[in-house]
Amino acid sequence: MSELVWRKSSFSGGGNGECVEVAAAPNGLALLRESDQPGVVIAVPVAGLRGLVRRIKGAEFDHGMDER
Numbered sequence: 001m002s003e004l005v006w007r008k009s010s011f012s013g014g015g016n017g018e019c020v021e022v023a024a025a026p027n028g029l030a031l032l033r034e035s036d037q038p039g040v041v042i043a044v045p046v047a048g049l050r051g052l053v054r055r056i057k058g059a060e061f062d063h064g065m066d067e068r
Helices: 046-057
Strands: 020-024 029-034 037-045
Touching (some): 037 046
Antiparallel strands (some): 020 029, 029 037
16 A cells, blocks of 8 residues: 655644645545644545535635634
8 A cells, every 4th residue: 555645735834733634545535634633534535525625715604603
């Protein structure tokens, strides 16, 4: 099995471990983890992740949210 290549967003902060990383699994799934808990990984279909990102970028989830 090939080694996974984990990537983090260019928007992630410095080296304080507060970022989400993503890797492409050989079976076609996208793997997500928090850099400060690398042993906890979730797997999602790539198409589902693309759809979620598209909806977030479109601000679909912004309505009804209070500033906190």
